[in-house]
Amino acid sequence: MKNLIGLTLVILLASHIAWKQWGRDSASSDLTTTQIQQLAASVKAEEVVMYSTTECPHCREAKGWLAQNGFAFTECNMSNDPRCEVEFKTYGADGTPFLVIRRGGKERHMKDGFDSDEFLAALRG
Template sequence: MPTICPKCRAVRPADTAAPDWQCPSCGVAYAKVGAGASAQPLASNRHIPPRSAGMPWGKLLLLIAVLYGAWVGFSGAGPKNLAEAGQNLSRSGHFGAQASAEQLAQLAARSQASDVLMYSAAWCSNCAAAKSWMAQYGFQFQECAVDTNSACASQLKSLDPAGGVPYLIVKGHHMKDGFDSDEFLEALTP
């Protein structure tokens, strides 16, 4: 029975001068290539089925999941814009899942300007956003501009050595980490 080299697949001729353990074509030792003591015999009717070119189901399912996520994200299931998202988040908390603009206006009407002191600066975009939110619902506040008033700047330094703005004091509660509407409403509510 003829012998086939496991490396180069050459058929060993019967009249070769190469030793029995070595392929006459590539010179490799049959045992080192993994064929054991002898190389594979030639199988005349041996059939190796071709690799199946079936559907890559894992990739298809991943694609469907990504497309579904994109559709949900862009379909309008969530807030239409970031301002609406901020309003919905800011109204949760003390008033329940969805405080109405009417409830916020009523709370603003009961509050006084002396209840809220805000240290701010003209260059601070977070300060502008906080002032805009409070004005939207009618909250009155006192403002101390640290960039134009040195007394305000020194007061803020004594309260917060880092001097970060906006810094609010709402009915004695210090909002050191900037403006948060939930924290603001909780501090303002009796």
């Protein structure tokens, strides 16, 4: 019983830490809210492609953050479009959301899920 309680506490703590990391405010990056809005206004939907699945909760969270901050993007949902799954596999990706950012002549891949700071850095540089 003690092991079960200890394991439950570890899981709860890890979940809390992950949620705090995910839910942090956009302003936690080195950009102000105004700068994030200006950057979002300059992004075209074809510059950001998110490979997702319908059942992916992390995909829903990422789409919510992008929408909340005004970023245009193209969603390629593998649950609805077999072409998306083929593209996803071509990149060697293995988890969703998987983002491809094409901007300024460069292509960047976010293979480890969505992180707002990593996303903003990829757009800027």
